[in-house]
Amino acid sequence: MRAWHVTAPGPVTGRPLRLHADDQTPRPGPGELLLRVLACGVCRTDLHVTEGDLEPHRPGVTPGHEVVGEVAALGEGAGAAPGAGAAPPFKVGDRAGAAWLRSTDTTCQYCLRGAENLCPASTYTGWDADGGYAEYMTVPAAYAHRLPGGYSNEELAPLLCAGIIGYRALQRAELPAGGRLGIYGFGGSAHLAAQVALARGATVHVLTRGERARRLALELGAASAGDAADLPPEPLDAAILFAPVGDLVLPALRALDRGGTLSVAGIHLSDIPPLSYEQHLFQERQLRSVTANTRADAREFLGFAAGHKLAVTVHPYPLDAADQALRDLKAGAFDGAAVLVS
Ligand SMILES: [Zn+2]
Ligand SMILES: [Zn+2]
16 A cells, blocks of 8 residues: 655655555554545644654654544454444444544543543554555544544545544633634634534634635634734633744733633644733633543534534645645645545
8 A cells, every 4th residue: 555654754845754655554453443544634733743843653654643534444353342432333334534542541540530632641643653644544443433424535534633623622712602702823723613613602703814814714704803913802701722822822811801711722832921910810811721632522523513514625635745735734835724635
């Protein structure tokens, strides 16, 4: 099979990734599914893995963790293992999704209290194990997702990371019913979270640099779209920071109403400047981080997507052009999400 490998982590303008044309098709281990990859989203985290910003966990790893596949084979016992969230077992020919969270120990204090996203023994698709920049990959059946109907394979792929993380960030922001939400930065994850909030009746204010992104925000139903450092037209009950820019924590906290919460969605954030307790935190405003996601988050979000058709902007690339897709992502050459198709 064809598969990309991170052979020399470094800038994507060099050649950190190599395409191998005749890899062995992987064999599913006990409890695993073999997926024939139908579509794989290109996430910013893949760029971090490829460029070495995330320390390599597996030499020559195949990136890709927004994987829509067809079950091609079952490992021993996988036919009896329930899917994520005790969904019915998968069988050959089913459509299945593989996301960033690949496994946890299920036994630590965090897993036991429903916070498996914090499990110190967790492993990740396309970082600890080979991911979806390939024709085939394996995924533990218990961490594979049932996918909603009404979407193409290309549209489903970005839901599996951008969508799920945006959803968790929205949950962490504890937006009250009918509340006022501020969204800072408006890329793939943000535009999906905005649609969830709007469908729930929120008033959404988008604060972002790009002119095209502001236009998209208004088209999707945002009440206002301004520059990232602007104050929104009204105080916010909650805000989500999607841009990886620590400087924006200050205006976002300042924009919160009493008791409001700012949730920071990124895996990376540049340093936050000093805060003023009075201006940024007093009146019980809160600042929260978001770390990966649980399978329950994924199940809730994919269930929501089944009932509400989300608009997903997709830019398809052939599998052979994965390196170009990553270069374009880094250069900000497109809105929405790049997706590799076999
Ligand atoms: Zn654990
Ligand atoms: Zn991702």
